Amino acid sequence: MTAESAAAVTVGPVRAALVISLTLVGSFFLLVGTIGLLRFPNVYNRMHATTKATTLGAASIALAGSVYFLPHGDGLMSLVTVAFLFLTAPTGAHMISQAAQRMGVPFVGGVRWPGTQNDVMADGDGETDD
Amino acid sequence: MADPAYLAVVDTVLYGALVLAAGLTLLVSYRVIRGPTVPDRVVALDTIATNVVAIAALYAIWTQQGYFVGVSLVLAIIGFISTITVARYVTEGDIIE
Numbered sequence: 001m002t003a004e005s006a007a008a009v010t011v012g013p014v015r016a017a018l019v020i021s022l023t024l025v026g027s028f029f030l031l032v033g034t035i036g037l038l039r040f041p042n043v044y045n046r047m048h049a050t051t052k053a054t055t056l057g058a059a060s061i062a063l064a065g066s067v068y069f070l071p072h073g074d075g076l077m078s079l080v081t082v083a084f085l086f087l088t089a090p091t092g093a094h095m096i097s098q099a100a101q102r103m104g105v106p107f108v109g110g111v112r113w114p115g116t117q118n119d120v121m122a123d124g125d126g127e128t129d130d
Numbered sequence: 131m132a133d134p135a136y137l138a139v140v141d142t143v144l145y146g147a148l149v150l151a152a153g154l155t156l157l158v159s160y161r162v163i164r165g166p167t168v169p170d171r172v173v174a175l176d177t178i179a180t181n182v183v184a185i186a187a188l189y190a191i192w193t194q195q196g197y198f199v200g201v202s203l204v205l206a207i208i209g210f211i212s213t214i215t216v217a218r219y220v221t222e223g224d225i226i227e
Binding site for chain 2: 011013016017019020023024026027030031033034037038043046047050051054055057058061062064065068069072073074075077078080081084085088089091092095096097098099100102103105
């Protein structure tokens with residue numbers, strides 16, 4: 001750590017252990033989400049990987065920042081970042097998946113719309129027309 | 131005064147997490163370039179925004195500069211607004227009617 005800015009925050013061993021563990025958990029979930037984004041076969045599956053795993057990773061890293069800064073005001077702002085991520089990630093995922101379904105991006109073969117019996121891949125656009 | 135030994139561990143872990151997050155952001159750009167459809171690219175750009183939020187938070191801890199937390203929050207807000215805007219543009223054809 002740089003010597004000039006070391007006077008702002010003093011970190012004990014318990015807080016250092018919390019920051020290390022939260023950072024490691026967040027890095028793991030970022031890695032898992034990126035592998036899912038690169039390897040899954042479809043837009044909907046990739047969105048599942050990114051909006052659960054990557055959001056959890058970024059929120060865990062922001063929580064590490066909150067643990068590190070918390071007697072000061074920056075820790076509260078980091079908690080606001082966590083709450084904002086958990087509020088906005090499902091909203092954005094819902095809007096992108098709705099846009100993809102209206103554009104006619106097909107589902108993976110064998111996947112059916114809930115409550116129907118016909119194969120969604122058969123008519124191509126994902127609409128249920130019964 | 132000398133720093134305790136665990137601060138070096140914190141420094142190493144934060145540096146490794148920064149390098150990992152930057153490399154993962156580069157990997158996500160593959161999906162931006164080669165994504166078969168437009169929603170793939172939107173999902174990948176949203177993931178890049180989330181990764182940059184994590185990078186800003188890690189940089190705030192690493193340099194002990196608290197105002198980078200504000201950078202992280204503003205980047206989260208901008209990523210959400212851009213995702214909503216592009217999804218609405220793809221669906222509706224325009225953004226502000």
